[in-house]
Amino acid sequence: MISNLINRKIFTLLKVQYSNMLEYRVEIALWAISGIIPFFMLNIWTSNALNESIKISDIMLSRYFVSAFFVRQFSVVWVVFSFEEDSLMGKLSPYLIQPINPFFRYFAQHIAEQITRFPFALIIAIFFFVFNPESIWIPNLDILFLSIISTFLSFLIQFLIQSIVACLCFWTEKASSIERLLFIPTLFLSGLLAPVASFPEYVKSWIFLTPFPYLIDFPANLLSGNETNISGGFSMQIIWILLLFPVFRKIWSAGTKKYTAMGS
Amino acid sequence: MNPRKYLKVYSKFLHTSLASELEYKTNILIDLITAILSLIGSIFLLSIFFQNNGSIGGWKFEEALIIQGIYTILNGITNTWFNPNLSEIVKHIREGTLDFVLLKPIDSQFFISFKKLNPSGFLEIMIGVCLLLFSIRINQINLNLIFLILSLITLICSICILYSLWFFISTTTIWFVKTWNATEVLRSFLYIGRFPLNSFSFSIRIFFSVFIPIAFITTIPSEVFLGISQLWQILLTVIVAIIFLVTSRKFWLFALRFYSSASS
Numbered sequence: 001m002i003s004n005l006i007n008r009k010i011f012t013l014l015k016v017q018y019s020n021m022l023e024y025r026v027e028i029a030l031w032a033i034s035g036i037i038p039f040f041m042l043n044i045w046t047s048n049a050l051n052e053s054i055k056i057s058d059i060m061l062s063r064y065f066v067s068a069f070f071v072r073q074f075s076v077v078w079v080v081f082s083f084e085e086d087s088l089m090g091k092l093s094p095y096l097i098q099p100i101n102p103f104f105r106y107f108a109q110h111i112a113e114q115i116t117r118f119p120f121a122l123i124i125a126i127f128f129f130v131f132n133p134e135s136i137w138i139p140n141l142d143i144l145f146l147s148i149i150s151t152f153l154s155f156l157i158q159f160l161i162q163s164i165v166a167c168l169c170f171w172t173e174k175a176s177s178i179e180r181l182l183f184i185p186t187l188f189l190s191g192l193l194a195p196v197a198s199f200p201e202y203v204k205s206w207i208f209l210t211p212f213p214y215l216i217d218f219p220a221n222l223l224s225g226n227e228t229n230i231s232g233g234f235s236m237q238i239i240w241i242l243l244l245f246p247v248f249r250k251i252w253s254a255g256t257k258k259y260t261a262m263g264s
Numbered sequence: 265m266n267p268r269k270y271l272k273v274y275s276k277f278l279h280t281s282l283a284s285e286l287e288y289k290t291n292i293l294i295d296l297i298t299a300i301l302s303l304i305g306s307i308f309l310l311s312i313f314f315q316n317n318g319s320i321g322g323w324k325f326e327e328a329l330i331i332q333g334i335y336t337i338l339n340g341i342t343n344t345w346f347n348p349n350l351s352e353i354v355k356h357i358r359e360g361t362l363d364f365v366l367l368k369p370i371d372s373q374f375f376i377s378f379k380k381l382n383p384s385g386f387l388e389i390m391i392g393v394c395l396l397l398f399s400i401r402i403n404q405i406n407l408n409l410i411f412l413i414l415s416l417i418t419l420i421c422s423i424c425i426l427y428s429l430w431f432f433i434s435t436t437t438i439w440f441v442k443t444w445n446a447t448e449v450l451r452s453f454l455y456i457g458r459f460p461l462n463s464f465s466f467s468i469r470i471f472f473s474v475f476i477p478i479a480f481i482t483t484i485p486s487e488v489f490l491g492i493s494q495l496w497q498i499l500l501t502v503i504v505a506i507i508f509l510v511t512s513r514k515f516w517l518f519a520l521r522f523y524s525s526a527s528s
Contacts (some may be wrong), residue, residue: 026440034448040456040468044313044320045466053316177294183299188305194312203308 009100010108017105017112028113037052037071039128041193054198056226062135063224064195066125067147071219072192073121074114075155079106080179083166096256103163103252110159139223146230147223153237154215156188160244161211167248170255191217195226211240242254273370274378281348281381295384299340306332306458321462322331328460330486335458336392336427338481344385346427349377350434351447357437362523373516377431381391387523396489405489418485418498421505425481426454428508431516438519450476457482480504 021028042065046049055162083106086092095102129136139147165182168175187193189203189212196207196217206212213239221228285292310332314325323331353376355364365372400407433446440446453476461469461483473479480501487493 030449034452036451037455040464043465043468044459044463047312047316048320048321048463050313050317120436172290174288177291177298180303181294181298182306184301188308193309200312200315222451226301 009106013105013108017108018115019034019114021109021116025116028116029120029182031076032073032117032124035069035076035121036124038069038072038192040075041065045194051198054195056195056197056253059135060224060226061195062132063137064220064226066135067223068192068216070125070223071151071154071216073117074151075158075215076189077110077155077158077162079110079159080169080176081104082106082109084169084174084176085164087169092259096204096259099129101252106163107159110155114210135171137225139225141264143222143225147219148224150219150234150237153210153234153241154219157211157237157244158215160241160248164244164248164251167251167255170258176258186212186215188214190215195221197226208236211236214240270374277379278381280340280381281379285381285383292384292387295343296387297382299336303332303336303391303395306335317444321460321464323460323462326399326402327486327490329355330396330403330489331460331482332458333392333396333399334422334482334485334489336421337389338422338457340385340388340390340392341423342385342426342430343388344382345378346430347447348380348382350430352380353434354437357523366520372520373431373513377472384392400489403490405491411488411491414498415485415488416517418488418493418501421501422485423483424505425477425508428505428512429476431512432508435516435519436513438523445490454478454481460486477504477508 042062042240044062045065046058051058056064083092083102086095086102092102095105161182162179165175168178189196189207189210191213196204196213199207214233218228218233218237220226222230222233275451307329310325310328313320314328318324356365356376365375368375381444405411429450430447433450435447436446451474456464456468457474457478461472464472471481484493484501486498488498
């Protein structure tokens with residue numbers, strides 16, 4: 001009964017957010033285009049034959065970067081920015097009265113955006129394949145299924161981290177600058193710009209303990225068929241989610257107690 | 265057009281925006297750490313590219329550092345002036361407050377481009393200058409007057425091109441209303457300015473020198489610093505900068521004819 005109710009709520013939220021997102025198709029298309037940095041990076045790697053030293057062939061590397069592009073497209077999170085605006089504008093108060101955690105609303109927003117974004121991401125990838133037909137590959141179904149799951153887990157990790165940062169809005173007005181700070185290690189260490197396999201040894205020795213390589217490198221390696229430790233990657237993703245979730249619960253309940261609505 | 269009046273107005277702008285931004289002092293500190301981390305990340309990425317190669321696209325590691333320095337300075341300028349102001353255009357148009365700007369007895373482009381200022385960008389500019397001075401030392405460049413003048417000219421041209429690109433994109437808001445994400449696309453394209461243009465493949469090089477002249481923004485000033493640029497390149501940069509400035513001005517005046525204020 002209760003789970004049924006929750007399901008219905010989430011389904012309704014998703015439907016509302018999806019129709020909302022469809023209104024902003026151009027916006028989302030532009031946003032999809034702004035994610036093409038991995039292709040530029042691929043271009044640097046292959047034009048200078050840098051990949052010879054890390055023993056990944058041109059084709060495998062291009063598949064890696066296409067996968068990284070896809071993983072990034074479906075794990076972009078901006079909950080801090082929405083939450084900051086809502087809390088500064090006082091929109092948060094009505095959300096708090098509703099019998100559902102406001103973060104479900106943001107969650108539905110992200111999922112709806114990903115569904116809207118899918119065709120645009122596909123078009124960009126098709127463009128890439130038209131110019132590089134030799135890198136087309138079809139992953140078999142179970143690999144595809146596993147990589148979708150790992151991309152979703154990567155999205156969950158980032159969503160949790162950002163939600164924790166967003167809750168800092170209760171104490172400081174501008175939590176988005178903390179998010180911009182956290183984005184820097186995500187950008188450079190997640191494997192979006194260079195595969196983790198190419199990192200120097202002194203970084204590789206500790207990076208697998210951090211959440212970063214599981215955000216893009218692991219799902220992208222999985223999808224592109226590059227070498228990766230599947231069970232290790234999944235367990236680290238799940239460990240990080242299990243670690244972050246209680247932190248979010250704690251900071252959320254502490255924050256809502258601290259929250260004073262606008263004008264009170 | 266009275267320069268003294270504009271100077272006076274600008275000093276007022278400076279005063280008000282500094283006063284409001286210094287309200288968020290911790291923010292400035294966080295932004296400084298972000299800028300430093302982002303520079304460390306880029307140098308880390310460069311070191312991955314260079315770990316088994318002596319040069320990329322004919323640039324040595326020490327020479328590529330000059331590009332990083334110039335990129336950091338320009339990024340600081342973007343964060344100080346262009347980003348806070350030009351993202352405001354979107355808001356002006358959506359909320360109809362552009363009317364108030366147009367009614368003021370002052371040039372609307374001047375008002376819109378210089379109203380705000382984000383002081384944390386200054387620190388980024390300083391970091392960039394330090395890196396540039398450091399790389400001038402390790403590349404053993406002899407400073408002389410002609411060299412200084414030439415590099416200053418190309419830097420100013422880069423700033424003009426960068427400003428025009430930002431202003432151009434923001435102006436399109438008059439038709440599309442929400443071009444928030446278009447600036448994100450520009451941002452991701454500008455990202456390739458961190459690397460020497462020669463390290464990309466031929467087609468990308470053509471695209472980024474003809475359509476979006478990122479080549480002129482970072483690579484040519486760096487070549488001036490290294491003393492390997494030809495005179496025609498510098499002249500071309502000046503011409504491109506003038507064309508961009510004039511076009512962006514014309515485009516703004518043209519776009520204003522299509523501005524119908526909110527609710528009319």
